[in-house]
Amino acid sequence: MRTEFDVVVVGSGAGGGVVASELAQRGRDVLLLEAGPHLTAADFVRWEAKATHDFWWPLRLAPLTGGEALAFLGGRCVGGTTTINTKVALRAHERDVAKWHAATGLTSDGTTPFAAPDLDPYYDRVEAVLGVRERRDWQKSVHTVEPGFRSLGAELEPVRSYTDANCMSCGSCLQGCSTNAGKSTMNTYIHDACAAGLLELRAHATVERVVIEDAAGGMRATGVEYVDGDGARVAVDARVVVVAGGALNTPQLLVRSGLGGSGHASPSTAAIGRHLGVHPVRLVYGLFDEPQDAHMVYPITAHCMDHQHDEDGGFVIEATTIQDPIAFATTLCDEQGPLWGTRLVEAVRSFRRWVGLLAMANDDNNAAVVVEEDGGERFDVEFTAADLERIESGLRFSREVLEAAGATQVYWSALASTHVQGTCRMGDDPAQSVVDRNGESHDVKRLFVGDASLVPRTLSVNPSLTIMALATRLAEHLDADPAGYLAA
Ligand SMILES: Cc1cc2nc3c(=O)[nH]c(=O)nc-3n(C[C@H](O)[C@H](O)[C@H](O)COP(=O)(O)OP(=O)(O)OC[C@H]3O[C@@H](n4cnc5c(N)ncnc54)[C@H](O)[C@@H]3O)c2cc1C
Numbered sequence: 001m002r003t004e005f006d007v008v009v010v011g012s013g014a015g016g017g018v019v020a021s022e023l024a025q026r027g028r029d030v031l032l033l034e035a036g037p038h039l040t041a042a043d044f045v046r047w048e049a050k051a052t053h054d055f056w057w058p059l060r061l062a063p064l065t066g067g068e069a070l071a072f073l074g075g076r077c078v079g080g081t082t083t084i085n086t087k088v089a090l091r092a093h094e095r096d097v098a099k100w101h102a103a104t105g106l107t108s109d110g111t112t113p114f115a116a117p118d119l120d121p122y123y124d125r126v127e128a129v130l131g132v133r134e135r136r137d138w139q140k141s142v143h144t145v146e147p148g149f150r151s152l153g154a155e156l157e158p159v160r161s162y163t164d165a166n167c168m169s170c171g172s173c174l175q176g177c178s179t180n181a182g183k184s185t186m187n188t189y190i191h192d193a194c195a196a197g198l199l200e201l202r203a204h205a206t207v208e209r210v211v212i213e214d215a216a217g218g219m220r221a222t223g224v225e226y227v228d229g230d231g232a233r234v235a236v237d238a239r240v241v242v243v244a245g246g247a248l249n250t251p252q253l254l255v256r257s258g259l260g261g262s263g264h265a266s267p268s269t270a271a272i273g274r275h276l277g278v279h280p281v282r283l284v285y286g287l288f289d290e291p292q293d294a295h296m297v298y299p300i301t302a303h304c305m306d307h308q309h310d311e312d313g314g315f316v317i318e319a320t321t322i323q324d325p326i327a328f329a330t331t332l333c334d335e336q337g338p339l340w341g342t343r344l345v346e347a348v349r350s351f352r353r354w355v356g357l358l359a360m361a362n363d364d365n366n367a368a369v370v371v372e373e374d375g376g377e378r379f380d381v382e383f384t385a386a387d388l389e390r391i392e393s394g395l396r397f398s399r400e401v402l403e404a405a406g407a408t409q410v411y412w413s414a415l416a417s418t419h420v421q422g423t424c425r426m427g428d429d430p431a432q433s434v435v436d437r438n439g440e441s442h443d444v445k446r447l448f449v450g451d452a453s454l455v456p457r458t459l460s461v462n463p464s465l466t467i468m469a470l471a472t473r474l475a476e477h478l479d480a481d482p483a484g485y486l487a488a
Pocket residue numbers: 010011012013014015016033034035036073074075076077078079080081082084085086087088089090174205206207208244245246247249250253417418419420450451452453462463464465467
């Protein structure tokens with residue numbers, strides 16, 4: 001087994017899958033390591049409990065003031081969270097990207113503030129690889145709620161998504177797509193590169209630390225150590241290390257490798273794990289008289305962007321879906337808290353008649369990932385007053401839409417986070433960021449971050465397209481090799 005590569009990439013999700021494949025397809029010698037299993041369309045069935053057990057990260061919770069908790073959801077498999085996500089493909093709004101320069105001094109070239117057009121060529125490439133298209137195939141449940149939006153003067157529009165024409169609207173995206181109509185980094189970027197013999201992929205490979213040498217020229221990454229599926233410890237040398245374990249895992253891996261925490265301290269390592277944006281989301285459910293079958297749809301064909309910006313409310317509504325039975329029943333709430341007893345039984349009995357709107361609120365990146373002294377992980381989430389107002393406004397608006405559309409009962413789910421971002425953010429100011437504008441650590445040469453951790457301020461839309469665009473940009477930078485790291 002080979003133990004020397006030009007580039008080792010840790011994590012195969014939206015970020016890592018793209019960096020690894022883009023570099024391999026440019027002829028670079030790349031090893032892609034993934035903690036979870038390598039499952040493909042042939043393995044995916046609609047079995048909620050099995051999917052969450054086999055290829056989701058075990059549920060992680062952050063306590064909230066008031067006794068509630070925020071649940072973090074994510075994939076732990078080849079393709080990462082793109083294997084279990086709903087494939088909505090949106091570019092970041094220019095006003096969201098403008099916040100990045102303000103947050104971390106991020107520039108495109110050392111002087112010009114980074115702006116949305118800097119991402120355009122990378123979005124173009126990602127959209128072409130994934131075959132992004134518009135979804136106008138609205139099902140009954142979308143048509144049920146549309147008059148509710150209109151009566152409030154709001155508009156539902158078709159979303160764009162990375163699903164091809166073979167999507168059979170089965171509603172099983174969160175358990176993996178069994179037709180490959182839903183594109184993940186696995187069934188696009190990674191398989192393309194592996195099938196051509198260009199990329200070495202190792203699943204069940206959990207990286208425990210990046211190996212960092214303190215040499216005469218300063219600190220530099222020289223490889224990683226991982227534990228394989230049999231429990232064996234393997235060391236791999238590489239000229240460049242890209243960490244892309246997702247915004248909850250990447251900062252932990254850096255701390256466990258000796259940066260931040262009680263390890264090497266500097267302004268930029270002190271920022272590791274801070275500024276976590278959770279983009280809080282909840283489903284708001286309305287009960288209708290007729291069956292709606294909102295579990296048998298492509299989950300998000302439409303969205304309402306009227307309140308996207310902070311001054312307009314700061315939330316986006318996606319329509320329509322309903323969680324599968326376990327998640328539906330275990331997260332239902334109303335003003336009195338979680339549903340129990342007869343009311344819960346009645347709600348689940350009416351499963352086919354519920355329609356869910358997904359209400360996502362902008363946030364101020366006020367949360368944190370912490371590695372505790374005993375090595376355990378902790379997530380501190382304290383919403384600002386503005387965050388809470390946006391979350392509440394999204395719930396209130398969704399409720400009004402559902403009631404205007406004829407819902408006779410409204411419940412909602414507990415809060416969740418599916419779009420974590422910002423824990424190793426990029427910027428030109430080392431006091432405000434962990435990595436520079438090219439994704440390289442301010443402190444450790446040859447160490448790069450390539451996932452959602454990079455995003456300096458939470459986006460108001462689903463982030464995966466932006467993470468993939470940033471990953472494409474990183475691959476281009478690494479391949480151009482201005483520092484000579486990959487020179488023979
Ligand atoms: C239910 C759900 C629905 C979503 N729907 C959408 C959507 O419709 N549109 C959208 O844009 N976004 C969506 N998202 C979010 C999107 O999928 C994520 O933002 C994106 O995948 C994050 O990319 P990433 O590379 O940062 O992390 P991930 O995609 O999570 O990938 C990280 C990978 O690294 C691996 N890893 C972590 N630590 C290690 C380690 N130490 N060693 C080896 N491997 C490791 C993990 O197992 C994982 O596979 C959704 C998310 C969820 C949970």
